Each structure stands twice: as structure tokens, then as C-alpha cells.
Amino acid sequence: MGETITFWVLAVVSVGAALGMVFNRKAVYSALMLGTVMLCLAVLYAVQDAPFLAAVQIIVYTGAVMMLFLFVLMLVGVDSSDSLVETLRGQRFWAAIAAVGFAALVILAIGNAVFAKEAGLASAIGQAGYIRSLALLLFTKYVFAFEITSALLITAALGAMVLAHRERLTVRPSQKDLARARFLGERPSPLPGPGTYARSNAIDMPALLPDGSVAESSVNRYIARFDVEQDHLPADPKLAEAIKHRAAVESAEEESK
Amino acid sequence: MESPAEIVQHTAGGMIGASWLMIAFPLLGAAILLILGRMTNRWGHLLGVAMSLASFVVAVLTFLEIIGLPAEQRRQAVHLYEFIPGMVDMGLLIDPLSISFALLITGVGSLIHIYSIGYMSHDPERRRFFSYLNLFVAAMLLLVLADNYVGLFIGWEGVGLASYLLIGFWQFKPSAAVAAKKAFIVNRVGDFGLLVGMFIILATFHTLTFSELGKQIAEHPPSGGAVTAIGLLLLLGACGKSAQLPLQSWLLDAMEGPTPVSALIHAATMVTAGVYLVVRSGAFFFPPDSTQAIAVSVVGAATLLAGAIIGCAKDDIKKGLAGSTMSQIGYMMLGAGLGPAGYAFAIGHLITHGFFKADLFLGAGSVMHGMNDEVNMRKYGGLRKHMPITFATFFIGYLAIIGFPLLSGYFTKDGIIETAVHHQPILGWLAVLGAGITGFYMSRMVFMTFFGEKRWEKDAHPHESPAVMTWPLMILSIGALFLGGYLILSNRLYFFLSPAVGTAEATPEFDFASTAGLVTLALVAVGAGFAWVRYGRAEVPAVAPRGSFLTTFARRDLYGDALNESLFMRPGQWLTRFAVYFDNRGIDGLVNGLAAGIGGTSGRLRRIQTGFARSYALSILFGAALLAGALLLVGNI
Amino acid sequence: MTTHYLVLSGLLFAIGAMGVLIRRNAIVVFMCVELMLNACNLAFVAFARQNGNLEGQIIAFFVMVVAAAEVVVGLAIIVTIFRTRRSASVDDANLLKY
Known part of the structure; x- marks a missing residue:
């Protein structure tokens, strides 16, 4: 009974999360949805007498793989969301047909199949205990496959390093070079922080200089643009003007790209 | 009426055992001249002549040994080697028929070799010419000496090849190349007949050897459709090689070759191979009065008339002679179709024709040699004073061919005519008519060439040919004078050949005063007189007049080419x-x-x-x- | 209960497949592939219990290991492509065609 309730709850959640992952425009949301599905699956593994797999699922998938996804998403650009216009004619329609058809066929097949009463893992585990019998299988019968996977992991790690490695074509600039470049540039000092002497300490609030003028460069350009787009401008016209100005700089830069 | 004597296997050595040398000598000559090529340019012609003469010597010695044997042993088979195991053993058949041919081929061949030294002296390719001549002699000897149809066929194709090479000897002339190709292709039609005939022989009798065939046919006299088919197919082969209707068209064009070639191959020897084939197979497949034998005679009669008519209209001296060759071979075929009664006359005519026609051709060659290779008789005239020897020998050949009494042609041709009138009256009287036409066109040729006004080109300086060319002419003209009488009178050739071809019911007697003979003489006289009126006494126009429908018909070779x-x-x-x-x-x-x-x-x-x-x-x-x-x-x- | 798990597995697999087909962001496509792998794992685990056999779990374990390796290499490839082409869209990498 407990398993049935768990199943139904988690099944609904996981299917919904999966659909959300597919249909959400933003990749970060998709990643979070996938994490949800994986957690649900981990619980379902645990329910099905597979606690080891449940742990591995959480550690490897939710912990490592999903973090990797998020890292790469950050690397590639969080804000680059998919456009909703489909470029391939009929792709969505036929994809839906194929997916629904495939699911219908699989479900039909499973529905037609007649299963005996579940055998349960008690006999397979025996007196050795769950982890011991799992280890027994892994290190005896499947030891060769296990060793192969270790080789695979090493190869994958090496491959990832080789792929991600960027060849340096120029001499690495020394600290001296960097300092000289900074002083030769427009601004030798760091940018002012936002809202330091202001009435508000929000990150999108420009700082005021000691003479009361607005320090425009204290606001992040992206945040400024976000504020303009979302109409989150402060009441003070002087500050609002500065934020608009800052957002315009960002827009111009975007255009020039 | 007797069948041919049985062929005995020759075991003793002697000249008969060494008769293969006859073929080997010229073959060796051809091989040396062709393989060593230009290295032999200086002495190649001498080697060619020497090989031909050596072959002639062997032939004469073999002949002497043959006539030393009793008549029933004069057919000697010489085994050489196993050719196709279990089916054909290559061997030679030395008998009166084949040795007669061998003597003619090597004898006339040697004379023409000697003549060619002079005739081809200015040709840079003289050595190649002699190698082909030697090849031809070897192949022709194989054709007549082989004791089976396979050997005969190899020789048959060999002479076809030599003929092709020699007609196209001056291959830089398109007309010569085309003529060579035409001769080759038309001969293929005849060869096809011969080949299929051989297949049927093999299927019916399971052998292609003459001796085996002779034995089988002596035990079971042949009859039925197979033999008729064999006979007609062999006749087709003979028609191709001997330029008989309907395969006559190549011979006139073959005159594109050098004149000695025309004399040797396309007059004296190769074109008579068809007659040889019919006579050799006569005892097997051409029983007298059978369909196929009558077909041979009909073809012969038709060709003798056609050739004579063509000869009347040609202004080219060599083509005129070619028409006459067709015609004379027609006589031989007519005789060969009459069975053993006609064989002796046919072969006799073949031999004498070999002499007088070679004489005529070489004479024509001598005239051309003196006239800058001009062949148009309308540009000759009055040459008898400038080429006395050529004229004398040509005139003897002319008298022989028209059947002037007591010359060679008189005996052999009248022999054929009389036998034909006796056996096949219609064909016989056609042959009489043909003899009259022969009298006309040969006289026309002589009158246009040697009599009348000079109609030469401006740069022509006629002169007598060198001795190397006139000597063969003289020797040949001696043959043209006396050989016929020697062979026919007292039936020398008939009795000599009878072991090889069998005998007739009644021994033929040459009748000097037969009706047909007298009519023939009268017609020949009329023809010659008509020719004198038209071409001897009257002026010969330098350009051929348009002429009647009949003239055009003859000039176009009876529309043979158009028909083909x-x-x-x-x-x-x-x-x-x-x-x-x-x-x-x-x-x-x-x-x-x-x-x-x-x-x-x-x-x-x-x-x-x-x-x-x-x-x-x-x-x-x-x-x-x-x-x-x-x-x-x-x-x- | 096995039937339920299998149906859920099939549904998740189909949803993942559909995601692969309709999404253009290479990273999201990759996530959908991961979802399909997870759906398979669920089926393996369900079958392991159905048949009273631990080998299904072992296979699921191997699938996870291989999937981890695949993710590492796949993401490295995506990063490399992005670095050169400034795009993570699978439709932009379409040079290999007629």
C-alpha cells in the first residue's frame, strides 16, 4: 500500500517534471526539472529494494552529472534560451506522433504482458546481505565488465580534457603586463560597488558619490537592462536616468556584437 | 568404267618419301625472307627463286619415280605426322593427279619467279614480294599434295592468304587494298561452303582422308541427300576459289596486283584449285550424271560465256585476260563435271592453260613494263616491231588459247567441247559459242596491242624487256605450242591420270574432224575476222565509244558487282x-x-x-x- | 506493480525521445538523452525485482557509469563546438549534408 502511494505520487511528479523539462524554454529550468525526475527515480529505486542504486543515482546523477550540466550551461550562457520557432518543417508534429506512437506501443505491449507474482529479491540476496551479494556479483561474474568501465572512465576523463583544452597561442601575460595594461586603460581602479552610500543597498541601485552625483558605472549593465525591461526603475528620476543610460550602453554593445 | 586405284601406304624412302621437301623448300624461303626482313633485301629474290627451283627439282624427281612404278601402284600416301589425334593424320598423297599439279605449280611458278626478278627490279619491296610468292607456292603445293581434306583446306586458306597479300601488294593504292579485301571476302563465302562440306563428310563418313573415303565408297557406293549436299557445297568452295559464277566478281579486281601475281596465282595455278577440288572429289562425291556433277557443268558453261562476254568489252589488257581466265576455267569446270571422260581434258586444259595464260599475262606484263605501266589497250598499237620477242610469244599464247589447230589449246579445249557435246549437248554447244567469242576477244586484244596505228602517250618509249623476262616467256610459249598435243594425242594424260581419277566407259578419242570441232574452228575464224574488221583494219578510237546496251552490260562485268x-x-x-x-x-x-x-x-x-x-x-x-x-x-x- | 513501473519507464522514455527531437539546445538534447537512460534504468530495476535477480541492478549500475562517462565527453564536445561556432544549437551543425 505504501509503495503504491509512493509510486503514484512520484510517477505524477516525475512525468510532469519530464514534460516540463522538454517544454521549458530556459535550459536552467530544464536542468532543474531533470534533477527532480532523477530524485524521484532514486526514491523509486529505494522502494524497489535497490538502496545501493538509489544512493548511486543521487550521488552520480543528481550530484555529479547534473552539476556538470549546470556548469556547462553557465559556460555556454544561461541567458541563451531557445527560440520557439521551429526551423524544420513538420518536425514537431511528427516528433509528437512518433513519441506518442512509440509510448502507445510500449504501453500496449506491457499491458498485454502477463506477469507472475513478483519474485522479490529475498532469494537472490539470501543470507549474504544486499550489499555483499551485489558486490559478489560485481566482482566475480561482472569483474571484467567492471574493469572495462574503469578504463572507459579514464578514457572519458582524458578525452574531456583533450577536447576542452585550449592551445595557448601567445605568451601568457605576466602580472607586470596586466598592471601596465590596466594603467594604460581607461580606468586603473576597480569599478565602484553599487549602493554604497545610498539609501538603498540593492544591487541594482547606483551608488552616490560623496558630492551627491550618481556613479553610473556602479551598476552592472545586464542588471540595468533587466530593470529597464522589467520596469523596475527607482522613483528618483536621477537614479532612473542613470540606470536607463547604463542599460542603453549595454544595448548598444549588444547591437555592435 | 573403273574406279581409281587403291592408295597404297608408301614405306620405302626414295624421292616419294622425301616429297615433303617440295613444300618445305618454299616454306623455308618464305620464313627466312619474312623473319630476317630487310637483312635479306640484297639476295632475297635469289633465295626465293632458288627455293622455287629446288621444289621444282624435287617435283620432277618424284614424277620420274612415279612413272617408274606400275600403274596400279602409282598412288602413294606418305605419312608425315599425327595432326589431330584419332582423326586426321597429316600426310601427302603422291599420285598422277597431284604430281601433275605439282609440276605445273613449281614449273610455271619457277618461271614466274625468274620473270619477277626483272619485273620487280625497281620495286623497293621486291624481297617481300618473293617471300609472298614462296608462301603461295608452299601453300598451293600443300593444297594439291595433302592426302586429306584438312590439309587441303589449310593449303586452300594459305593460298587465299597469299592471294590477299599479293593483290594488295601495292597497298598504298586504295584500289589495290579494296581489291584484296574483296577477293578475301568473296573467297570466304566459298570457304564456308568447303568447310561445311567437310563437316558433312566427317559426319557421314567419319573420316577426311582420301584413302579411307575411297575404301568406304568402294564398299558402299554413295547416294542420297548427304552426298548431293556435300557435292554442292564443295562446288560452292570451288566457285569461290576459281571465280566461277556466282562468286566471280573478285577476279577482275584482283588484277590490281603485280602482273606476275596475276599470271601465277590468278591465271595459272590458284584459280584452278576449284577444278582440282572437283576432280579430286570426283570419284567420291561427283558420280557422272548426278545432280551435283551436272551443276558443276552448268556453272562451268555459264561462267565460260560470262567470262568471254566480259573479255570482249575490257580495254584494260589485264582485265581482258582476267575475263578470259574465268572463261577458260569455265571450260575446265565443264569438263570436270562430265566425269572421268572429261577429267583428262579438263586437267589437260588446266595444264596447257597454265602455260599459255601465264605466257599471255607475262607478255602483257612485258608490254606494260615497256609502256610505263600503261594498261589501256587503246593507248597501245603497233607494238610488234618494238617488242618482237614479246609479240612472238604473246602471239603463240594467243593462237593456243583460241584453239588454232595443232597448238596446245586446240587439243584440250576441243577435247572438252567434244566430250561435252557428247554428254551434255546443250552445254556443249554453248561451249562452242564461247570458243567463237574467245576468238573475237583475244584477236581484239592482239590487234589493239600489236597491230594498227601507234596510239601511245607522249612519254612512252616502248622497248623489249630484259632477258630475265623474255626467257620465261619463250619457255612458256614452247609449252603453249606443243604440250597440248603431247598430252592429248594417244591419250597420254588420260592413261597417266586414270589410276588417280578412274576411267570412263569408253576411252575418249581425239577426233580431228568432228562436227563440233569444225563448227568451233569456223566460229573462231568468224570471231577473229570480225575482230580484224573492227580493230585491225579500222581505226581504234582512243576513248572507248559509248557502245550498245550489250557493251555496257559486258563492261560492267555483267552487273555482277551491282547484283552483289x-x-x-x-x-x-x-x-x-x-x-x-x-x-x-x-x-x-x-x-x-x-x-x-x-x-x-x-x-x-x-x-x-x-x-x-x-x-x-x-x-x-x-x-x-x-x-x-x-x-x-x-x-x- | 511491475507493470506500473514499466509503463512509467515507457512514458519517460517517450518524453525523452520527443525532447531529443524537438529541442535545439544541444545541452537540453543531452538532458533528454539522460532522461531516456534513466527510464531504461527504472525498467531494469523493476525487472530485477520481478525476476528475483540482482543482475538487473548491476546492469543499471553499469548504465549509470557509462552515462557519466558519456556526459563528460559529450559536454566537452559541446563546449568545443560552442567555442568555435559561438552556438549550442544542434541545427547549426548541419554541414554534413548533400
Whole structure:
């Protein structure tokens, strides 16, 4: 009974999360949805007498793989969301047909199949205990496959390093070079922080200089643009003007790209 | 009436055992001259003559040994080697018939070799010419000496090859190249007949050896359709080689070759191979009064008239002689179709013709040699004073061929005519008519060439030919004078040949005062007189007058070429054109269409390769779904 | 209960497949592939219990290991492509065509 309730709850959640992952425009949301599905699956593994797999699922998938996804998403650009216009004619329609058809066929097949009463893992585990019998299988019968996977992991790690490695074509600039470049540039000092002497300490609030003028460069350009787009401008016209100005700089830069 | 004597296997050595040297000498000569090539240019012609003479010496010695034997042992088979194991043993048959031919071939051949030294002296390719001549002599000897049809066929093809090479000897002349090709192709038709005939012989009698055939036929006299078919097919072969109707068209064009070639191959020897074939096979497949024997006579009679008519209209001296050759071989075929009664006269005429026709051809060659290779008789005239020896020998040959009493041709030709009148009266009287026409056209030739006014080109300086050319002429003219009488009177040739070809019911007697003979003489006289009136006394126009319908008919070789063209060449061209059209449009169209179809389809199909991984993934998912559905269906069944 | 798990597994697999087909962001496509792998794992685990056999779990374990390796290499490839082409869209990499 407990398993049935768990199943139904988690099944609904996981299917919904999966659909959300597919249909959400933003990749970060998709990643979070996938994490949800994986957690649900981990619980379902645990329910099905597979606690080891449940742990591995959480550690490897939710912990490592999903973090990797998020890292790469950050690397590639969080804000680059998919456009909703489909470029391939009929792709969505036929994809839906194929997916629904495939699911219908699989479900039909499973529905037609007649299963005996579940055998349960008690006999397979025996007196050795769950982890011991799992280890027994892994290190005896499947030891060769296990060793192969270790080789695979090493190869994958090496491959990832080789792929991600960027060849340096120029001499690495020394600290001296960097300092000289900074002083030769427009601004030798760091940018002012936002809202330091202001009435508000929000990150999108420009700082005021000691003479009361607005320090425009204290606001992040992206945040400024976000504020303009979302109409989150402060009441003070002087500050609002500065934020608009800052957002315009960002827009111009975007255009020039 | 007796069958030919049985062939005995020759075991003792002697000249008969060494008779293969006859073939070996000229073959060796040809091989040396062809293989060593230009190295032999200086002495090649001498080697050629020496080999031919050596062969002649062997032939004479063999002949002497043969006549030393009793008559029933004069057919000697000499085994050489196993040719096709279990079927054909290569061997030579030395008997009166083959040795007669061998003597003619080597004798006249040697004379023509000697003559050619002079005639070809200015030709840079003289050595090659002699190698071909030697090749021809070897092949011709193999043809007549072989003791089986396979050897005969090899020789048959060998002479065809030599004939082709020699007609096209001056291959830089397109007309010579075309003439050589024509001779080769027309001969193929005849060879086809001979070959199929040999197949049927092999299928019917399981042997191709003369001695075996003789034994089998002596035990079971042949009859029925197979023998008739064999006879007619062999006749087809004979027609091809001997330029008989309907395969006569190549001989006139063959005169494009050098004149000694025309004399040796296309007058004296090779073209008589058909007569040899008929006489040799006579005892087997041409029983007297059978369909095929009558067919031989009919072909002969038709050709003798056709050749004579063609000869009347030719202004080219060599083509005139070629027409006459056709005609004379027609006489031989007529005689050969009459069975053993006619064989002696046919072979006799063949031998004497070999002499006087070679004499005439070489005389014509001598005239051409003195007249800058001019062949048009309308540009000759009055040459008898400038070439006395040539004129004398040519005149003897002329008298012999028209059958002037007591000369060679008189005996042999009248012999054939009388026998023909006796056995086949209609054909016989046609032959009498042909003799009259012969009298006309040969006289015309002599009058136009040696009598009348000079009609030479300006740069012509006629002169007598060198001794190396006139001596052969003289020797040949001696043969033309006396050989006929020697062979025919008291039936010397008849009795000599009878072991090889059998005897007739009644021994033929030469009748000096037979009706046919007298009529022939009268007609010949009329013909010669008419020729004197037209060409001797009257002026000969330098350009041939248009002439009547009959003249045009004769000038165009009785429309033989036109007939061949419309019957065989045009349909052949249509067939090839249709085949080309069918190939281009039908087969190529199919293939190209298929290719274009595949190309077009793939051009459209490749549009599926969009490069979008998601499209591919979609098709993969569809495939997976289909597989799942299929598995489901199979599982449910 | 096995039937339930299998149906859920099939549903998740189909949803993942559909995601692969309709999403253009290479990273999201990758996530959908991971979802499909997870759906398979669920089926393996369910079958392991159904048949009273631990080998299903072992296979699921191997699938996870291989999936981890695949993710590492796949993401490295995506990063490399992005670095050169400034795009993570699978439709932009369509040079290999007619």
C-alpha cells in the first residue's frame, strides 16, 4: 500500500517534471526539472529494494552529472534560451506522433504482458546481505565488465580534457603586463560597488558619490537592462536616468556584437 | 568404267618419301625472307627463286619415280605426322593427279619467279614480294599434295592468304587494298561452303582422308541427300576459289596486283584449285550424271560465256585476260563435271592453260613494263616491231588459247567441247559459242596491242624487256605450242591420270574432224575476222565509244558487282544501320535511361540528407516504433 | 506493480525521445538523452525485482557509469563546438549534408 502511494505520487511528479523539462524554454529550468525526475527515480529505486542504486543515482546523477550540466550551461550562457520557432518543417508534429506512437506501443505491449507474482529479491540476496551479494556479483561474474568501465572512465576523463583544452597561442601575460595594461586603460581602479552610500543597498541601485552625483558605472549593465525591461526603475528620476543610460550602453554593445 | 586405284601406304624412302621437301623448300624461303626482313633485301629474290627451283627439282624427281612404278601402284600416301589425334593424320598423297599439279605449280611458278626478278627490279619491296610468292607456292603445293581434306583446306586458306597479300601488294593504292579485301571476302563465302562440306563428310563418313573415303565408297557406293549436299557445297568452295559464277566478281579486281601475281596465282595455278577440288572429289562425291556433277557443268558453261562476254568489252589488257581466265576455267569446270571422260581434258586444259595464260599475262606484263605501266589497250598499237620477242610469244599464247589447230589449246579445249557435246549437248554447244567469242576477244586484244596505228602517250618509249623476262616467256610459249598435243594425242594424260581419277566407259578419242570441232574452228575464224574488221583494219578510237546496251552490260562485268551490291551489301548496310540505331536508341537508351532514372531519383533522394541531426533522429525513432510494432504483431501471432 | 513501473519507464522514455527531437539546445538534447537512460534504468530495476535477480541492478549500475562517462565527453564536445561556432544549437551543425 505504501509503495503504491509512493509510486503514484512520484510517477505524477516525475512525468510532469519530464514534460516540463522538454517544454521549458530556459535550459536552467530544464536542468532543474531533470534533477527532480532523477530524485524521484532514486526514491523509486529505494522502494524497489535497490538502496545501493538509489544512493548511486543521487550521488552520480543528481550530484555529479547534473552539476556538470549546470556548469556547462553557465559556460555556454544561461541567458541563451531557445527560440520557439521551429526551423524544420513538420518536425514537431511528427516528433509528437512518433513519441506518442512509440509510448502507445510500449504501453500496449506491457499491458498485454502477463506477469507472475513478483519474485522479490529475498532469494537472490539470501543470507549474504544486499550489499555483499551485489558486490559478489560485481566482482566475480561482472569483474571484467567492471574493469572495462574503469578504463572507459579514464578514457572519458582524458578525452574531456583533450577536447576542452585550449592551445595557448601567445605568451601568457605576466602580472607586470596586466598592471601596465590596466594603467594604460581607461580606468586603473576597480569599478565602484553599487549602493554604497545610498539609501538603498540593492544591487541594482547606483551608488552616490560623496558630492551627491550618481556613479553610473556602479551598476552592472545586464542588471540595468533587466530593470529597464522589467520596469523596475527607482522613483528618483536621477537614479532612473542613470540606470536607463547604463542599460542603453549595454544595448548598444549588444547591437555592435 | 573403273574406279581409281587403291592408295597404297608408301614405306620405302626414295624421292616419294622425301616429297615433303617440295613444300618445305618454299616454306623455308618464305620464313627466312619474312623473319630476317630487310637483312635479306640484297639476295632475297635469289633465295626465293632458288627455293622455287629446288621444289621444282624435287617435283620432277618424284614424277620420274612415279612413272617408274606400275600403274596400279602409282598412288602413294606418305605419312608425315599425327595432326589431330584419332582423326586426321597429316600426310601427302603422291599420285598422277597431284604430281601433275605439282609440276605445273613449281614449273610455271619457277618461271614466274625468274620473270619477277626483272619485273620487280625497281620495286623497293621486291624481297617481300618473293617471300609472298614462296608462301603461295608452299601453300598451293600443300593444297594439291595433302592426302586429306584438312590439309587441303589449310593449303586452300594459305593460298587465299597469299592471294590477299599479293593483290594488295601495292597497298598504298586504295584500289589495290579494296581489291584484296574483296577477293578475301568473296573467297570466304566459298570457304564456308568447303568447310561445311567437310563437316558433312566427317559426319557421314567419319573420316577426311582420301584413302579411307575411297575404301568406304568402294564398299558402299554413295547416294542420297548427304552426298548431293556435300557435292554442292564443295562446288560452292570451288566457285569461290576459281571465280566461277556466282562468286566471280573478285577476279577482275584482283588484277590490281603485280602482273606476275596475276599470271601465277590468278591465271595459272590458284584459280584452278576449284577444278582440282572437283576432280579430286570426283570419284567420291561427283558420280557422272548426278545432280551435283551436272551443276558443276552448268556453272562451268555459264561462267565460260560470262567470262568471254566480259573479255570482249575490257580495254584494260589485264582485265581482258582476267575475263578470259574465268572463261577458260569455265571450260575446265565443264569438263570436270562430265566425269572421268572429261577429267583428262579438263586437267589437260588446266595444264596447257597454265602455260599459255601465264605466257599471255607475262607478255602483257612485258608490254606494260615497256609502256610505263600503261594498261589501256587503246593507248597501245603497233607494238610488234618494238617488242618482237614479246609479240612472238604473246602471239603463240594467243593462237593456243583460241584453239588454232595443232597448238596446245586446240587439243584440250576441243577435247572438252567434244566430250561435252557428247554428254551434255546443250552445254556443249554453248561451249562452242564461247570458243567463237574467245576468238573475237583475244584477236581484239592482239590487234589493239600489236597491230594498227601507234596510239601511245607522249612519254612512252616502248622497248623489249630484259632477258630475265623474255626467257620465261619463250619457255612458256614452247609449252603453249606443243604440250597440248603431247598430252592429248594417244591419250597420254588420260592413261597417266586414270589410276588417280578412274576411267570412263569408253576411252575418249581425239577426233580431228568432228562436227563440233569444225563448227568451233569456223566460229573462231568468224570471231577473229570480225575482230580484224573492227580493230585491225579500222581505226581504234582512243576513248572507248559509248557502245550498245550489250557493251555496257559486258563492261560492267555483267552487273555482277551491282547484283552483289543490291543483294548483299545494301541489305547488309541496312542491317548494320538498323543494328546501330537499335544499339543507340534501344540498348543505349535503356541503359542511359536507367542511369538517368537512378541519377534523378538519387538527386531527389539525397535531399533527405538535410544535415539536421534531429531529422535523422526522427527517422530513427520511427524505425524503432515500427520495429516495436512488428515485434508486437509477431508476438501476438 | 511491475507493470506500473514499466509503463512509467515507457512514458519517460517517450518524453525523452520527443525532447531529443524537438529541442535545439544541444545541452537540453543531452538532458533528454539522460532522461531516456534513466527510464531504461527504472525498467531494469523493476525487472530485477520481478525476476528475483540482482543482475538487473548491476546492469543499471553499469548504465549509470557509462552515462557519466558519456556526459563528460559529450559536454566537452559541446563546449568545443560552442567555442568555435559561438552556438549550442544542434541545427547549426548541419554541414554534413548533400
